[in-house]
Amino acid sequence: MPAKLSPSRHLRISRSKAGLGLFARVAIKKGQFIVRYSGRKIRSEAADELDTRYLFEVNARWTIDGSNRRNRARYINHSCRPNAEAYFVKHAIKIRAIKNIKPGDEITYHYGRDYFDSFIKAVGCKCRACAKKRAEIRSQRSRRRARSARRAKRAR
Numbered sequence: 001m002p003a004k005l006s007p008s009r010h011l012r013i014s015r016s017k018a019g020l021g022l023f024a025r026v027a028i029k030k031g032q033f034i035v036r037y038s039g040r041k042i043r044s045e046a047a048d049e050l051d052t053r054y055l056f057e058v059n060a061r062w063t064i065d066g067s068n069r070r071n072r073a074r075y076i077n078h079s080c081r082p083n084a085e086a087y088f089v090k091h092a093i094k095i096r097a098i099k100n101i102k103p104g105d106e107i108t109y110h111y112g113r114d115y116f117d118s119f120i121k122a123v124g125c126k127c128r129a130c131a132k133k134r135a136e137i138r139s140q141r142s143r144r145r146a147r148s149a150r151r152a153k154r155a156r
C-alpha cells in the first residue's frame with residue numbers, strides 16, 4: 001500500500017455496471033485519502049443553469065463543476081453500501097476510504113439522499129448492494145414458484 005496515493009498511478013478508470021467507474025490498482029487503507037474532486041468553483045445559483053451531471057455542492061453558495069475529464073473523482077459511481085466518502089476541507093472536496101479497499105475494487109461513495117431520490121430512484125440503482133438485493137428477491141420468488149408448482153403437482 002502506498003503511503004500517498006497518486007491518482008494517475010494508483011487509480012484506474014474502467015468499465016463498471018453503471019458506465020465508467022474508478023477502480024483501485026492498489027490496496028487502500030480505511031481512512032486514507034484517495035482523490036480530490038477537482039474543478040471550477042462556481043456560484044451555486046449559476047450551477048442551476050448548467051447542464052452537467054458533475055456538480056458537487058459545497059454549500060448553498062458554492063458548487064464545484066467537476067465536468068473536466070482530468071477530474072478522476074467524477075468517475076466514482078454511487079453505491080448504497082460504499083467503500084469511500086466525500087468530505088470537505090474548506091472549499092475543497094476530497095474522497096477518502098471508509099473501508100479497506102482491495103486492488104481491483106471499484107471505489108464508490110453515497111451521493112446523498114437528495115441526489116438519490118431525484119436521479120437514481122426512478123431509473124433503479126445499479127450499485128452492487130441493490131443488484132444483490134434484487135437477485136435475492138428474484139431467487140426467493142422463483143423458489144416460491146417452484147414450491148407451489150410442486151404442491152400443485154401433488155394435488156393432482
Ligand SMILES: [Zn+2]
Nearest residue numbers: 080125127130
Ligand atoms: Zn444502490
